[in-house]
Amino acid sequence: MTTRAPATSAPATRAPATSAADLVHQRVVGHSLDAPFYVSEEFLALDIAAVFARSWIFVAAEAELPEPGDYVTVTIGPYSVILVRDDEEDVRAFHNVCRHRGARLLHEPHGSVGNIVCGYHHWTYGVDGTLLHAESQSPDFDPTCFGLRTVHVRTLAGLVFVSLAARPPADFDEVADRVEPYLAPHNLRRAKVARQIDLVEEANWKLTMENNRECYHCAGHPELQRCYFPLYNFTADEVPPALRATYERFLAADADARATYESLGLPYETIEELDTRPTGFRVQREPLDLAGESFTTDGRVAVRRLLADFPTARLGHLGLHTQPNAWFHLASDHAVTFAVLPLAPDRTLVRTTWLVHADAVEGVDYDPDTLTRVWNTTNEQDAVLVARAQRGISSPAYLPGPYSPTESQVEDFVNWYITRLKEHLEG
Amino acid sequence: MTTRAPATSAPATRAPATSAADLVHQRVVGHSLDAPFYVSEEFLALDIAAVFARSWIFVAAEAELPEPGDYVTVTIGPYSVILVRDDEEDVRAFHNVCRHRGARLLHEPHGSVGNIVCGYHHWTYGVDGTLLHAESQSPDFDPTCFGLRTVHVRTLAGLVFVSLAARPPADFDEVADRVEPYLAPHNLRRAKVARQIDLVEEANWKLTMENNRECYHCAGHPELQRCYFPLYNFTADEVPPALRATYERFLAADADARATYESLGLPYETIEELDTRPTGFRVQREPLDLAGESFTTDGRVAVRRLLADFPTARLGHLGLHTQPNAWFHLASDHAVTFAVLPLAPDRTLVRTTWLVHADAVEGVDYDPDTLTRVWNTTNEQDAVLVARAQRGISSPAYLPGPYSPTESQVEDFVNWYITRLKEHLEG
């Protein structure tokens, strides 16, 4: 018989259940969150209420609904939202619920309508949400009381954000004013959707977001690392000998890129306000490695027709992060948007959309496989990693561990998130 | 950047959770129910306790167990019930649970047995529920204490109802006395099962029932509408010009039918006591359109051998509704029974059974596809509609909406239901 005394022993069981509010207030700065944040139904409901039903949520590119009558339906937790372009070509948003007996109105992820007609009893709404017709009503029925319930919506340089809140965060317009000059030159309002891929990750949505906010794990992304300069985990002083040549290449590319940005009037200074406001964001323009043009395996453009009349394709990339659920990469030839939407405590939708110039022709100007390869491969690699994190955290033996200095944006995300929960619990 | 202010804003989150009892008492007459009634596990449990374990529930036709020893097993929420025909040819009902260590006794939906033998330790019960044998017991074991637990059962003109209650609603016999004269001429006790189809609808059982109780949505049933006169949504004054010819045809058919009913001594006056008693019901005899004989695409009989020795096949149909979970259509040549049984908050079984004369021969007297086409198609159309209702109501943006005057029987169903919940919560 062999005996082995344990050095560190796990508790037999979890401590007496701590309330969600206590867990929020006990959170240890600099460490990953306690397990219930990632695994419990209670926290999913809290995240919907405190974050997804209050903040500005990125849900689509305007390019997904180019013409009047075009619509997209989006699921945000238990909500279904219709985005529809109205006759004035503005994007409107409505709850996808009939005002009669509550039937869902539109069933497809996207399509085109004249009016919005409920398939159950044929109540008929205009694309502005007004109830136009409801058969067999008594004379005192007032249709003006039964228009579709609206959802707040903003578009920012071709990106559509909604807020399910009665009073959405007031700082969106200010953020938009600061970010739009970075994005506008890429002309996303005139873009078209080349591909959209939905990936369901078997992890809590916060693990998906935390994973996006660091490159400490990027050794797991060989394709992506060829495009980027893999220097994320080091200050200038710390660059190891093996990366010294890469660092020199970066310095040259960076100087070159800055000169290009200056000559073209492209704003490029990093703004980072990730955890200091309700509409937290970070925007940055920086060079790419290899040919320096795009997210491809050789760094060259994936689309011959550029997004705008840039005099050079070698613009590196513009990166935008928005809290709580999105990130964006814009190159000279295409842009990629990423929307993260919770499905269950341990299931999350990552919707990735590749945008190209409206006149770019598939098979002529671009090959979709080349266009999507780097980020689609990266997403699939990340899906494996975050699923492993979810599984490990589900053990009662999990203890929150320390973030390394290179994971500072993870900490920013968690700070932002905890602030939202505190506001909600106190409000 | 486009800005759009919402006219009607949805609350960010649900109000602080309201208790089930409060929701029952706050219910607004004339409107659909609040979302938790349709989506929560709590209300499913309440519905089982207050409705399915207390009321008289239609579960089968006697024709499903014609001979002594024939049995049917029926699932009512968490309960499994055995219906078995005993040696006196009466239908008995027992809980499908061994009195030893609780094993389920019978596993098939139907079959035939001599005794009921538990497959685990071979405890053996008679079809009257008495424990006949249990091996390896101590001398003080008293088998008379371990008979099968019985379930109340009634048969009404060939239809089998059970009640899981200790004291079932006392008004069943009175209702049966009034309804039996309508049903008896169709001779269902001598019928056989031609087809039985189980359909699982992705909706709460109450949405399935509400859907059945109105024809406001019947434009979605073109096959059924050819059989019926599609005048449901109109009083005589309101019939629109497009339906004027149909209305005239109805008036002629109705006069004709009444003369036939009178000459044959078939009761036909509508009785409607849907929300005024525990065993709520509605019975009605009325003509059908086209050939006026049956629920087929041309209105002619689907079965050459009629259910009884009627001098004419042109009897229209006898419709019976029983609260909480059934409806029935009887024509001269066949009858259709519909039993609704909850499986989950958002899943419901609809069991449809087509009955024909015991001596009718498949392939000679009837073609099963012709027999089942209209109602099976209608069921499948309804499954799509109620699933859309379930999905819409699951959004926190759903608000109960107003019933139109043509949905009065929906209101009756909801009234009946709310009364049962109040009785249960107060009892």
Added chain:
Amino acid sequence: MTTRAPATSAPATRAPATSAADLVHQRVVGHSLDAPFYVSEEFLALDIAAVFARSWIFVAAEAELPEPGDYVTVTIGPYSVILVRDDEEDVRAFHNVCRHRGARLLHEPHGSVGNIVCGYHHWTYGVDGTLLHAESQSPDFDPTCFGLRTVHVRTLAGLVFVSLAARPPADFDEVADRVEPYLAPHNLRRAKVARQIDLVEEANWKLTMENNRECYHCAGHPELQRCYFPLYNFTADEVPPALRATYERFLAADADARATYESLGLPYETIEELDTRPTGFRVQREPLDLAGESFTTDGRVAVRRLLADFPTARLGHLGLHTQPNAWFHLASDHAVTFAVLPLAPDRTLVRTTWLVHADAVEGVDYDPDTLTRVWNTTNEQDAVLVARAQRGISSPAYLPGPYSPTESQVEDFVNWYITRLKEHLEG
């Protein structure tokens, strides 16, 4: 209309919810447990906390990880545990959770490693659990604080038990001292795994265990009954005429077996301490029927190379039961281990492992189908039986029923279990 008054009526609904603690204390000795013990999520959590995270749990045979670096991962409720053989050839156990951000470390059921490297950010641990490397840390990061969390582990004659408790039951070593002389002659430390079969039973883990602890149901196991003498349900006085010849054969085989055990110095007296200590157990050596050598359809050995240098293959079998989750059968030629692990209130893993001498050659010394036939067939038969028990108990009409005298070890198991729950609830 037929009326039938029930003799015994089921309550309309369950009584007002009783607390788990009340159900534990109200348990009626000699009867099966109340339904919530078998069906509720609450009791599954309680069983994990009070039983599976406190007791000594059988999880593997040492033969599953023969060499240094070999590992097995085991799931115990929400826990994942790594068993790994270290460089000193001892078996160690760790929680399968990275100390950084909680990712699961090892994903396969078994394999071999040099170090344990997290696939997320490459934190690297030795097989002794120490953190060897974590990149990009600040200077004050102390790796000695972030070793893997250990799990208590014991090996007993080649069988591996773990305890997730901070202070595991202290009586394991005493039990091991008493049991090891029975097991040691079978040489399991030098065995190898011939087959391992995982079976998921659709029943609560306690129904799986209760089923194992009685042979009242063994008429359902014709293959197994040929190996055993089917006399379980009778005292010597009670043996029925039909089994009289079997009983005489048993008496002769028993006398013969005792003489063999004595001559070989094999301990054989039954020790039964199933419900009187935390590490409850029962050990017994007894003859088998037919050729008396092994669990095969003719009773002859399934493996030509015996587990040890026994002078005869005709040793009957050594049976060991350990509470809460295991049983074992050792014959001269092979051993079979059974580990029961809960997956959900109504889903349980039964992992069966067949062990043979390390030098036995598949296809030469043994045929795997012959080796596994009897117990694999028996397991599959049991899976059907316990699933029926689970289904029946899920009905609100289920009432706990009386154990027969032949089910005394079921009662012992339940006594042991209730004692553990009381200790936990009081502790």
